[in-house]
Amino acid sequence: MEQPSNIPGKTYVATLVTVPPNAATPPHIHNGAAVYAQVIKGRVLSQMIHQHTVTNLDGTIEQQEHDSGVGIYESGEMWYEAPGCRHVRAENASDTxxxxxxxxxxxxxxxxxxxxxxxxxxxxxxxxxxxxxxHYYAAESV
Incomplete structure (x- = not known):
């Protein structure tokens, strides 16, 4: 854990996550954190739901939801999770x-x-x- 001087009030935490074959996490959020993830071994299936507030041209305000869709990330590839988004699928994409x-x-x-x-x-x-x-049940199987 580090507290970079150029982002006051924030802490940077780096973690290594290892996922056994066929394993998955339940849907979750990251407590308001922004998350950058990079695969270093294997393949990871990921899907996120982002909710945000939109001001329409007529001045009305509404909540909208954006589904990132299912993505499979391989070694060297990255994804971003915006603060407040729900990670509805996070799985090892391999059986072996x-x-x-x-x-x-x-x-x-x-x-x-x-x-x-x-x-x-x-x-x-x-x-x-x-x-x-x-969203987990509605997601396409990959």
Missing amino acids: EEASFYANFVIDTEKLEGVDKKDLASVLTILDKDPRSP
């Missing part, structure tokens, strides 16, 4: 090979105050209460 990727978080420093390193994962990744979102 392990996958690994770096997940790099930029998060508000105050969210990490008093957090023991052993509890860091539960602060950075908050699992949905319902382990399967409707």
Whole structure:
């Protein structure tokens, strides 16, 4: 964990994630963090739902949802998760090979105050209460 001087109030956290064959995480969010992930081994299937506020030409404001669609990322490829988006699918895309990727978080420093390193994962990744979102079932199988 580092607190870069050029982004006051933010902390940078780098993690290595290893995913066994056929394994997946339940849908989750990253506690307001921006996340850049880069695959270093294997293939990772990823799908995110972004929600954002839009001001229409007539001045009305509405919430819109954008589905990133299913993507499969291979060694050397990256994806970005905007603050507040839901990661509805995160899976190893192989039945036989392990996958690994770096997940790099930029998060508000105050969210990490008093957090023991052993509890860091539960602060950075908050699992949905319902382990399967409707988007999970609606997503195309790859």
